[in-house]
Amino acid sequence: MDVMILAGGLSHERDVSLRSGRRVLDSLRDLGDNVSLNDVDADLIPSLRSLDVDVVWPIVHGASGEDGSLQGLLEMLGVAYVGTAAKEARVAWIKPVAKAVLARAGIATPDFVTLPQSLFREAGAEHVLAALAERFGLPVVVKPASGGSALGVTLVTKPDDLAHALVHCFAYGDIALIERAVTGTEVAVSVLGEGDSARTLPGVEIVCDGPYDYDARYNPGRVEYFAPARLSPQMADAVANTALATHRELGLRDLSRIDVIVAEDGTVNVLDVNVVPGLTEVSLFPQAVAAAGLELGQLYREILAGAVARGAA
Amino acid sequence: MNESTPSVPPVTEGTRLDPWLNSYAARAHRMRASEIRALFAVASRPEVVSLAGGMPFIGGLPLGDIGEMMRRIVAERGAVALQYGSGQGDEYLREQITQVMALEGIAAHPDDVVVTTGSQQGLDIVTNIFIDPGDVIVAEAPSYVGALGVFRAREADVVHVPMDADGLVPAALEETLVALKAAGRRVKFLYTVPNYHNPAGVTLSAERRPQIVDICHRHGVLILEDNPYGLLGFDREPLPALRSLSPEGVIYLGSFSKTFAPGFRVGWAVAPHAVREKLVLASEAAILSPSNMSQMAISAYLDHFDWQGQIKAFREQYRDRRDAMISALQEFIPSATWNVPDGGFYVWVKLPEGLDAKSMLPRAVTARVAYVAGTAFFMDGSGANYMRLSYCYPTPERIREGVKRLATVVDAELETVRIFGAAASASEASVDFPSPDLA
Numbered sequence: 001m002d003v004m005i006l007a008g009g010l011s012h013e014r015d016v017s018l019r020s021g022r023r024v025l026d027s028l029r030d031l032g033d034n035v036s037l038n039d040v041d042a043d044l045i046p047s048l049r050s051l052d053v054d055v056v057w058p059i060v061h062g063a064s065g066e067d068g069s070l071q072g073l074l075e076m077l078g079v080a081y082v083g084t085a086a087k088e089a090r091v092a093w094i095k096p097v098a099k100a101v102l103a104r105a106g107i108a109t110p111d112f113v114t115l116p117q118s119l120f121r122e123a124g125a126e127h128v129l130a131a132l133a134e135r136f137g138l139p140v141v142v143k144p145a146s147g148g149s150a151l152g153v154t155l156v157t158k159p160d161d162l163a164h165a166l167v168h169c170f171a172y173g174d175i176a177l178i179e180r181a182v183t184g185t186e187v188a189v190s191v192l193g194e195g196d197s198a199r200t201l202p203g204v205e206i207v208c209d210g211p212y213d214y215d216a217r218y219n220p221g222r223v224e225y226f227a228p229a230r231l232s233p234q235m236a237d238a239v240a241n242t243a244l245a246t247h248r249e250l251g252l253r254d255l256s257r258i259d260v261i262v263a264e265d266g267t268v269n270v271l272d273v274n275v276v277p278g279l280t281e282v283s284l285f286p287q288a289v290a291a292a293g294l295e296l297g298q299l300y301r302e303i304l305a306g307a308v309a310r311g312a313a
Numbered sequence: 314m315n316e317s318t319p320s321v322p323p324v325t326e327g328t329r330l331d332p333w334l335n336s337y338a339a340r341a342h343r344m345r346a347s348e349i350r351a352l353f354a355v356a357s358r359p360e361v362v363s364l365a366g367g368m369p370f371i372g373g374l375p376l377g378d379i380g381e382m383m384r385r386i387v388a389e390r391g392a393v394a395l396q397y398g399s400g401q402g403d404e405y406l407r408e409q410i411t412q413v414m415a416l417e418g419i420a421a422h423p424d425d426v427v428v429t430t431g432s433q434q435g436l437d438i439v440t441n442i443f444i445d446p447g448d449v450i451v452a453e454a455p456s457y458v459g460a461l462g463v464f465r466a467r468e469a470d471v472v473h474v475p476m477d478a479d480g481l482v483p484a485a486l487e488e489t490l491v492a493l494k495a496a497g498r499r500v501k502f503l504y505t506v507p508n509y510h511n512p513a514g515v516t517l518s519a520e521r522r523p524q525i526v527d528i529c530h531r532h533g534v535l536i537l538e539d540n541p542y543g544l545l546g547f548d549r550e551p552l553p554a555l556r557s558l559s560p561e562g563v564i565y566l567g568s569f570s571k572t573f574a575p576g577f578r579v580g581w582a583v584a585p586h587a588v589r590e591k592l593v594l595a596s597e598a599a600i601l602s603p604s605n606m607s608q609m610a611i612s613a614y615l616d617h618f619d620w621q622g623q624i625k626a627f628r629e630q631y632r633d634r635r636d637a638m639i640s641a642l643q644e645f646i647p648s649a650t651w652n653v654p655d656g657g658f659y660v661w662v663k664l665p666e667g668l669d670a671k672s673m674l675p676r677a678v679t680a681r682v683a684y685v686a687g688t689a690f691f692m693d694g695s696g697a698n699y700m701r702l703s704y705c706y707p708t709p710e711r712i713r714e715g716v717k718r719l720a721t722v723v724d725a726e727l728e729t730v731r732i733f734g735a736a737a738s739a740s741e742a743s744v745d746f747p748s749p750d751l752a
Contacts, residue, residue, distance in 0.1 A: 008358075010355055010358055010360060010361075010681075011355075012351070012352060012355070012675055012678060012679075013351070014351075014354040014355045014358075015350075015351045015354035016351070018354065039358075041358075041359075117728075117729065117732065120732050120733070121728070121731075121732045125732045125733050125734075149351075151351075151675070152675065163733045163734065163736075163737035164733075164736075164737045164738075164739070166733065166737070167672065167729055167733050167737050167738050168672065170729055171672055171673065171674070171675040171676045171726075171729075172675045172676075172679075205327070207327060214351065218351075219344075220329060220330040220331040220334075221329050221330070221331045221334045221342075222329075223329065223330075224327035224328070224329050225327050225328050225329070225330065226326075226327040226328075227328075281330075282330050287328075
């Protein structure tokens with residue numbers, strides 16, 4: 001199989017993307033596939049036209065890689081590719097939109113509000129901050145309305161830190177999503193396939209000695225992972241079913257990672273949806289694959305074969 | 314199919330993806346993967362104007378001729394070039410190094426020279442042989458990020474001393490040393506970059522040089538003089554090195570990274586005799602010997618190329634770039650203040666009141682421009698409203714474009730500060746580990 005992996009890009013998550021891309025490249029090369037790793041730059045379209053690739057695997061994190069832009073480009077070029085289609089990626093990328101879709105489908109997600117920086121200026125930051133404190137109390141999570149790898153994300157536990165968290169968030173994007181922090185068991189569920197044939201891998205439980213921030217994600221040691229998650233069989237099913245329902249409701253395809261938190265009352269809340277989950281050596285998806293007793297390279301091959309069989313959009 | 318079924322055996326022990334977590338030294342646990350480091354991955358893309366790294370303008374070198382030179386070294390002297398070498402460094406190169414140092418008034422014997430893998434290794438071995446955990450190193454405020462990384466790794470306590478337009482302030486140094494002595498602290502050395510300072514861009518004046526040497530002498534404090542930029546002045550001849558004023562009181566670090574090319578990783582240390590012996594032992598323990606191939610390349614370059622003419626060409630190129638940066642700052646960010654360096658690679662910019670350069674960096678990367686936030690150059694978390702801009706690598710046109718982009722970032726950040734107040738805009742005081750991007 002001739003495969004082109006796309007990794008890098010210009011987002012804040014370029015580094016993670018390159019690491020993911022190289023990992024997938026290694027896994028596939030070990031199986032004898034003809035794989036190339038390309039950045040998203042001015043050479044991309046000429047390369048796609050000149051090389052006779054069977055399938056493209058875009059592993060570009062952040063904007064343009066996850067917001068459907070790159071997928072839209074591949075669709076325009078008539079290239080078969082791995083992952084969620086452009087329109088669905090666009091919806092999943094904008095967190096408040098995805099949360100609204102999920103809430104409408106009856107899938108629990110923490111209570112939230114979405115506020116652009118301009119609103120704080122127009123309505124007065126002091127008043128908006130007071131209203132936020134009144135409505136949500138503490139703790140809350142402040143995060144960019146779009147983005148990944150926990151960049152710009154802060155768990156706010158003290159009233160004085162809310163403004164700081166918003167400023168940090170606005171450095172990464174103009175719109176902030178402020179949601180009620182839910183305490184409980186954090187589980188990342190990787191989902192394969194699409195529609196009725198979608199299936200989950202064992203959930204990976206994340207136990208962190210502080211916020212599950214950028215450092216915790218990419219500096220091994222701070223986080224303890226349990227795969228499968230330490231849940232009762234009934235709760236494990238509930239978590240898997242929530243992840244599956246999320247994947248289906250948002251029309252995700254091939255692979256996704258749905259991050260949930262099981263609240264103390266047993267409610268499974270969806271925290272985040274990842275259309276292009278991290279595939280680095282410390283990422284959650286490969287851990288889930290290992291917990292399922294599957295071989296990573298072989299699974300990647302199956303994902304690619306599915307995309308080839310589907311063909312160009 | 315649902316693969317997370319009850320048939321999967323329960324897990325009682327988690328994994329931390331690091332089987333050696335309990336084996337690390339305590340200092341390793343303080344090493345963190347920071348968002349800031351991740352952001353620099355984007356800076357390597359051509360779309361981004363990187364005003365961050367101190368990368369010399371290698372494109373200005375006669376690369377074809379250097380390639381031929383390298384080929385001849387391997388073809389004609391490969392048996393030596395590709396073999397281990399002397400721990401102290403090649404004798405012939407050490408002799409040549411004394412001639413290079415003579416340009417800055419240093420009279421040294423080749424026996425006093427230790428060739429190192431870049432002056433960064435010189436920093437490491439000097440710190441290795443002098444610093445016990447908790448010892449004090451006095452350094453300029455701000456100070457070179459790569460040195461701070463070494464000092465942190467060796468668990469030194471760094472105390473900063475202010476500078477002004479004439480470099481390190483002697484009265485402040487005196488006051489600091491007196492206060493440290495009174496507090497019972499053990500000061501091992503003063504670390505200083507006297508010429509075209511990284512990142513502050515200033516040069517220690519000729520008048521102050523003997524004063525600094527005298528103060529350190531009276532307090533029994535060794536001086537570690539780091540001088541990668543001394544020959545890169547735009548408008549004047551090099552000032553006498555501190556080492557030339559006090560051969561017994563100064564360890565001098567030199568480098569070919571900025572005057573020729575950093576890819577060879579060749580620098581050197583010159584030290585008083587007894588210290589030099591220990592430096593050689595420390596260096597051998599770490600690397601056995603510096604690269605023969607690199608040393609022979611440097612030797613051949615010094616012998617067969619007009620290296621002083623090349624330095625002159627570099628100076629002119631860097632002066633043009635400095636001019637481009639200063640005029641762009643005047644045009645696009647008049648609300649900031651900065652120094653006008655007369656050599657070296659860097660402009661040290663003070664941002665308008667309330668701005669925090671580290672907080673602002675993600676926005677800058679989105680705007681396709683990169684710089685190094687001021688906090689990287691302090692061990693105490695200060696410097697938040699400063700940034701270092703490098704003009705050495707991008708062309709004058711790109712520098713102008715980069716500063717123009719930076720101006721939009723500054724405007725956007727000022728807007729955020731107006732909304733939320735300066736206190737909310739301050740980044741957390743933390744020290745970032747250096748990467749080669751920041752050298």
